[in-house]
Amino acid sequence: MAAQSTTELAKKKCQPCEGGVEPYAARDAEQQLAQLPGWRLTHDGQRIRKDWNVKNFMVGIKFFDEVARIAEADQHHPDLHLEGYRRVWIEIFTHAIGGLSENDFILAAKIDQIPVDAKK
Numbered sequence: 650m651a652a653q654s655t656t657e658l659a660k661k662k663c664q665p666c667e668g669g670v671e672p673y674a675a676r677d678a679e680q681q682l683a684q685l686p687g688w689r690l691t692h693d694g695q696r697i698r699k700d701w702n703v704k705n706f707m708v709g710i711k712f713f714d715e716v717a718r719i720a721e722a723d724q725h726h727p728d729l730h731l732e733g734y735r736r737v738w739i740e741i742f743t744h745a746i747g748g749l750s751e752n753d754f755i756l757a758a759k760i761d762q763i764p765v766d767a768k769k
């Protein structure tokens with residue numbers, strides 16, 4: 650499976666997934682992640698995750714608001730975490746298949762286009 654650039658991914662729209670799709674093998678997922686700085690595999694290669702230290706709590710909340718808009722527009726939804734008032738992390742996987750589909754990488758690429766005020 651050929652890895653796609655972030656630009657290619659971000660131009661795509663998530664496709665409705667109700668199962669019946671083979672999850673990415675860890676090796677393919679790793680290759681795709683090489684194009685997505687900061688994202689890594691978790692849960693035995695079944696999810697992708699990225700962490701941010703944002704400037705303050707409201708920056709985190711506003712970031713989530715932007716992420717939520719994208720997720721709703723594409724009907725593909727990440728797990729959003731905010732702890733310790735500015736430590737943010739996002740996990741993405743395709744619930745319908747219990748693993749990774751192209752949708753997860755599309756969403757990650759779109760999230761990476763959101764400007765986020767990081768801790769100085």
Ligand SMILES: C[C@H](O)[C@H](O)[C@H]1CNC2=NC(N)=NC(=O)C2=N1
Pocket residue numbers: 664665666667724725726727741742743744745746
């Ligand atoms: C039909 C539509 O794609 C599904 O209901 C969506 C909604 N959002 C979703 N988000 C994620 N992350 N995984 C899913 O399987 C999923 N299913």
